[in-house]
Each structure stands twice: as structure tokens, then as C-alpha cells.
Amino acid sequence: MGVLVLLEVLEGFDPDEADPAFVRSVHAAASDPEVPEDPLPTTLCGVRTDPLVHTHYQAGYGEPWYPAAFEDRRCRECERALRRL
Numbered sequence: 001m002g003v004l005v006l007l008e009v010l011e012g013f014d015p016d017e018a019d020p021a022f023v024r025s026v027h028a029a030a031s032d033p034e035v036p037e038d039p040l041p042t043t044l045c046g047v048r049t050d051p052l053v054h055t056h057y058q059a060g061y062g063e064p065w066y067p068a069a070f071e072d073r074r075c076r077e078c079e080r081a082l083r084r085l
Contacts, residue, residue, distance in 0.1 A: 002031035003082065004039045005066055006052035015053060018069070026070045027052060028078040045077035 006027045007013075013022035029039035029049050037056075039049040057067050065082055066074045 001085070002036050003065060004029050004031050004037075005055045005057040006039060006043065006049060007055055007070070008047065008051075009053050013053070018055075020069050020073065023070055023073050026055075026066045026074045026078075028065055028075070028082055043075070043078055044081035045075050047075075 006029055007018075008024040008027060010022045010024055013019070027043040027045060027047055027049075029043040029052075032038040032040055037054075039052075039054070041050075042048055043052070055067060059065055064071070064074075065079070
């Protein structure tokens with residue numbers, strides 16, 4: 001299973017800048033087996049993925065599942081679910 005990183009953003013978010021001030025939280029979702037760049041309908045914590053912004057972030061070896069700039073905004077429920085995988 002691939003894991004995608006999605007942002008729950010506030011109004012005014014600019015995807016070209018990805019300013020952490022406009023990010024409410026960072027979620028993880030399983031990728032669709034048939035279209036790996038698309039998330040399944042809900043995140044690992046149960047939030048609908050439709051309104052979320054796909055980061056296209058891919059963690060390198062030893063890096064966290066979320067982009068470092070959003071560390072304080074990571075979803076703890078998604079993080080717990082990832083640890084159980």
C-alpha cells in the first residue's frame with residue numbers, strides 16, 4: 001500500500017507557496033490500487049479526501065511521513081494508524 005500526504009487547508013492557501021500558516025493539518029491516506037497517485041476516499045483517520053490538497057511529497061529513507069515544514073500540523077490519528085501498518 002502506498003501512502004499519500006494530503007493537506008487540510010484554510011481559505012487563501014496558495015499551492016505554489018504552501019505556507020504552513022494556511023495549513024490546518026497534514027493527513028495520510030492510502031493510495032488507490034488502480035490509480036496510485038489518487039488517494040482512497042478517506043484518510044487513515046477517516047477524513048474525506050475530496051477537499052484535501054495532494055502534496056506529492058515522498059519521504060526519503062529515515063525521513064518522517066510528512067513534510068518537515070508541517071511537523072506541528074501532522075494528524076496524530078493518521079500517525080498512529082501508520083505505525084500500525
